[in-house]
Each structure stands twice: as structure tokens, then as C-alpha cells.
């Protein structure tokens with residue numbers, strides 16, 4: 001399910017980066033102040049019911065998985081997809097007590113899932129070369145009436161808070177997988193562009209869109225119900 005990329009490809013570099021730093025990433029993913037309420041709002045926005053099937057794309061160490069499992073209940077199914085084996089090892093421990101959660105090592109841009117009621121992707125869209133195509137394929141996966149929710153980081157556009165953007169830029173540079181740090185385009189600009197592309201696609205494919213910003217404007221949640229194609 002995961003095509004084995006050339007060892008130096010961006011995908012291989014990202015897999016080895018997240019595998020190597022899985023434990024540290026897990027602490028950041030769960031303990032950063034404010035992140036828990038962002039995760040709760042994102043899970044609420046999926047409007048899951050008992051028995052639903054929800055897929056988390058790029059699930060990482062599984063910070064969202066227990067709350068998704070509780071929302072869909074024992075008759076529902078949660079599928080966590082990630083291509084980095086190290087983060088999946090941490091996630092496996094986290095969901096050991098949830099028989100309704102399956103973890104799959106696969107490429108979230110071609111998920112091996114035929115059908116779902118909802119898709120969640122938190123802090124992942126910025127890693128796709130063509131986020132618009134990926135988000136559109138997720139809309140096709142859940143189909144009309146299905147739910148999509150994205151959570152992503154980008155520079156803030158909120159008035160005086162923009163003075164904090166250089167700090168954000170430095171953090172992104174330090175935490176980005178190697179090679180993305182030395183690209184001609186800065187990783188922060190790339191993140192901004194990819195967030196806009198992913199979230200615009202969600203807007204264009206969904207109705208009843210719920211959009212909020214958090215963490216001084218650096219974190220954006222966008223969720224909606226996939227509309228019928230015109």
C-alpha cells in the first residue's frame with residue numbers, strides 16, 4: 001500500500017523524519033497549549049454518530065484517535081492512515097484498548113479505503129504537493145453528505161499578531177523535515193500556499209462550512225458536508 005519511494009525523495013525523507021522523532025512529535029502533538037481544544041473542535045465538526053466510519057489521514061501518533069473511537073462507538077470504525085512506521089508504532093500503543101480502530105501504513109494521497117462517512121486530516125495538508133487534488137479525492141471518497149475536516153497551520157493574518165510571523169517562520173524551519181529547509185521557496189510560504197489550496201478546495205466541494213481560527217490566528221479549522229456535484 002505504501003509505494004517504496006527513492007531513499008532521497010521528499011516522501012522517504014518525511015517518513016524517516018517522523019519515524020525518528022515520533023516520541024518527541026507525540027509530546028508536541030498532545031501537550032502544546034491549546035492543541036487539545038483544537039482537536040476537540042475538529043472532532044465535533046465531523047458530526048460523527050454511533051456506527052459511523054471515519055478515516056484519519058496522516059494520523060501520526062494517534063492524538064485524535066481515542067476521541068474519534070469514542071464518538072463512533074463500538075459499532076463504528078476508525079481507520080488511521082500514515083506512511084511513517086515510527087508514528088504508527090506510537091499510535092498502536094495509544095489505541096490498544098480500542099478494538100474499533102485500525103491502523104494502516106499507506107499513502108494518504110491514495111488511501112486504500114473504498115467508503116467512509118467522514119475524513120479528518122490535522123496538520124497534514126501542508127505536506128502534499130497537490131493538496132487540492134488530494135482534498136478533492138477525499139470529498140469523492142466520502143461522497144455527498146459525507147463530512148470533511150481539515151486543521152492546518154499557516155502565518156497569521158490577524159493585525160498586530162503578524163509581528164509573531166517571524167517566530168512562526170523560524171519554528172517551521174526548525175521542525176520541517178530536512179531538505180524542505182533548504183528549498184528555494186521557504187517552507188513557511190509553501191505551508192501558506194498549501195493551506196489555502198486545501199481549504200479552498202474544501203470550501204468548493206462542501207456546503208455548511210464551519211471555519212474558525214485559533215492560536216493567535218496560526219491554526220485554522222475548516223469543516224463541511226460534501227455537496228452533490230453540479
Ligand SMILES: C[S@@+](CC[C@H](N)C(=O)[O-])C[C@H]1O[C@@H](n2cnc3c(N)ncnc32)[C@H](O)[C@@H]1O
Nearest residue numbers: 018029058059060082083084107108122123127
Ligand atoms: C505534522 S504530522 C500530523 C500528525 C497528526 N495528524 C497530528 O495531528 O498530530 C504529519 C503526519 O502526516 C504523515 N504524512 C504526511 N504525508 C503523508 C502521506 N502522503 N501519506 C500518509 N501519511 C502522511 C506524516 O508521516 C506525519 O505523521
